[in-house]
Amino acid sequence: MSSIDQLASNWVARRYSGRMDAAAEAAFQVWHDADPRHAGAYLRAEAAWVLLDRSQVLTHGDGISEDILSSPLSALPNRARPEPTRRAVLMGTVAASVAALAGMAWFLRSRLSFETGRGELRKVPLADRSLAAINTDSRIDVAMSPRRRDIHLVKGEAWFEVAKNPDAPFVVSAGDIRVRAVGTAFSVRRHDDGADVLVTEGIVETWSVREPGKKTRLSAGDQAFVADAARVATAYEPDEVTRKLAWRERKIILREETLSDAVAEFNRYNEQQIVIADPSLAGLKLVGGFDVDQPEDFARSVHAASEAPVSIRSDRIIIGTQSGAG
Amino acid sequence: MTAANSRAALLAFVGTQILPHEADLRRMLTRLGVKAHERDDIVQEVYCRLLRLDGVDHIDDPRAYLFRTARNVVLAQIRRNRVVSIMTMQNLDDLHVADAMPNPETATAARVELNQVLGLIRDLPERCRQVFELRKVHGLSQAETAARLGVSENIVEKETAKGLTAILKTLSASPLLTKRVPASAPGARHVVD
Numbered sequence: 038m039s040s041i042d043q044l045a046s047n048w049v050a051r052r053y054s055g056r057m058d059a060a061a062e063a064a065f066q067v068w069h070d071a072d073p074r075h076a077g078a079y080l081r082a083e084a085a086w087v088l089l090d091r092s093q094v095l096t097h098g099d100g101i102s103e104d105i106l107s108s109p110l111s112a113l114p115n116r117a118r119p120e121p122t123r124r125a126v127l128m129g130t131v132a133a134s135v136a137a138l139a140g141m142a143w144f145l146r147s148r149l150s151f152e153t154g155r156g157e158l159r160k161v162p163l164a165d166r167s168l169a170a171i172n173t174d175s176r177i178d179v180a181m182s183p184r185r186r187d188i189h190l191v192k193g194e195a196w197f198e199v200a201k202n203p204d205a206p207f208v209v210s211a212g213d214i215r216v217r218a219v220g221t222a223f224s225v226r227r228h229d230d231g232a233d234v235l236v237t238e239g240i241v242e243t244w245s246v247r248e249p250g251k252k253t254r255l256s257a258g259d260q261a262f263v264a265d266a267a268r269v270a271t272a273y274e275p276d277e278v279t280r281k282l283a284w285r286e287r288k289i290i291l292r293e294e295t296l297s298d299a300v301a302e303f304n305r306y307n308e309q310q311i312v313i314a315d316p317s318l319a320g321l322k323l324v325g326g327f328d329v330d331q332p333e334d335f336a337r338s339v340h341a342a343s344e345a346p347v348s349i350r351s352d353r354i355i356i357g358t359q360s361g362a363g
Numbered sequence: 364m365t366a367a368n369s370r371a372a373l374l375a376f377v378g379t380q381i382l383p384h385e386a387d388l389r390r391m392l393t394r395l396g397v398k399a400h401e402r403d404d405i406v407q408e409v410y411c412r413l414l415r416l417d418g419v420d421h422i423d424d425p426r427a428y429l430f431r432t433a434r435n436v437v438l439a440q441i442r443r444n445r446v447v448s449i450m451t452m453q454n455l456d457d458l459h460v461a462d463a464m465p466n467p468e469t470a471t472a473a474r475v476e477l478n479q480v481l482g483l484i485r486d487l488p489e490r491c492r493q494v495f496e497l498r499k500v501h502g503l504s505q506a507e508t509a510a511r512l513g514v515s516e517n518i519v520e521k522e523t524a525k526g527l528t529a530i531l532k533t534l535s536a537s538p539l540l541t542k543r544v545p546a547s548a549p550g551a552r553h554v555v556d
Binding site: 039041042048049051053075076077080081082090091182291324332337338 | 367378385395396403407409410413414416441444447448484495504505506516520523530531550553
């Protein structure tokens with residue numbers, strides 16, 4: 038039982054006590070409406086309370102044990118304690134880290150590289166007060182000047198929240214691909230033959246240096262694959278953009294992704310690589326949300342859901358074959 | 364129908380037709396690998412969706428309705444990027460048809476149901492049990508219960524909350540046998556979402 042369920046019981050007891058006043062009723066409404074889970078837990082608790090009235094209906098009120106009338110209550114144990122809050126706080130506050138840097142000299146960070154190892158996620162404030170979140174196994178080179186803000190995505194993936202400055206375009210290069218923003222938020226993931234661009238706020242412009250005249254505008258909620266040959270495949274899919282950026286909170290979210298896609302995703306973050314030994318499992322459609330660094334959790338859930346055998350070793354996880362085989 | 368009447372109808376429906384199947388739903392979610400605190404979230408959201416119904420008369424098969432709603436809640440949680448342990452789509456659809464599994468709730472005699480409800484009260488710790496017997500079996504008010512037991516109303520209220528939490532815990536772990544409400548028109552099942 039969660040602490041929400043205990044609070045729901047407390048409110049039922051209070052509201053059926055015959056002692057509710059206007060202030061308590063108002064406090065109840067605030068709690069009730071604060072979260073759909075509160076409303077649900079309260080309905081459930083109240084329904085159980087009303088269900089118990091059936092004992093009265095069914096016994097016509099004469100089913101009571103008489104001993105109770107002669108056994109007064111003595112001191113009551115008071116052991117009911119709410120469970121500790123379980124929700125972890127996700128993501129540090131971006132604003133705080135940016136503000137902490139506000140006073141830092143411009144030139145100090147004008148030319149810098151940031152690199153992450155496998156499984157690492159870094160959030161770095163840049164000299165112009167923009168913010169970069171750098172995903173697993175990635176590297177960015179930053180070159181800042183009063184007229185230009187150039188970011189070179191050497192490998193991997195990064196998301197940028199760009200501080201507004203119309204005089205200094207903010208340009209990310211990933212191989213032949215360029216993405217330009219003035220004040221906005223977007224991510225770029227480098228691939229061998231192009232780059233994924235996801236826009237979370239504002240508008241960006243993207244192109245390939247092979248055809249600099251052919252620029253494509255993308256707005257918030259758009260995701261695009263920009264090929265080196267300058268072909269751009271764009272789709273307005275805000276849910277998908279959010280899903281693909283769950284790594285900023287160290288999460289992997291699956292909405293009907295295949296097992297092979299999910300495994301590729303986990304393998305970006307962990308030395309403990311997952312291997313699918315049985316090809317017939319590769320197309321299994323999955324839904325769920327996980328921590329990027331918990332591949333064992335994921336594998337166990339796959340086992341619970343599909344009953345595929347899973348063998349977990351320190352260096353790798355094999356899905357689809359018994360331990361020892363393969 | 365007045366608001367008070369429809370709330371009463373909803374409470375009666377939830378208490379007798381939904382709560383008794385909650386333990387099976389939780390068991391199913393456990394089997395799919397959903398962790399305890401995630402199960403609580405999902406179950407609470409399911410009840411919240413029941414609140415949004417205009418009425419419950421159209422629900423022919425409450426058990427199927429419960430499982431179907433749980434499936435939709437899980438999908439909605441994933442859409443909001445909540446961490447909910449995995450299920451295959453196939454298993455989510457199993458949730459949908461879980462009502463086809465054999466389950467014990469066939470027509471149950473009123474006596475069995477009575478024993479079960481009384482059993483919930485009987486299993487409470489001694490002082491809780493006294494409070495619940497006076498309030499629920501004899502229908503006494505909180506003030507009358509306090510007077511009868513010679514304690515303050517605050518104590519009765521605390522015992523009430525404590526006992527209700529314990530009863531909900533029991534209900535979440537073991538299914539209750541209830542009388543099934545006959546489908547209004549056999550063969551003509553509504554699909555509700």
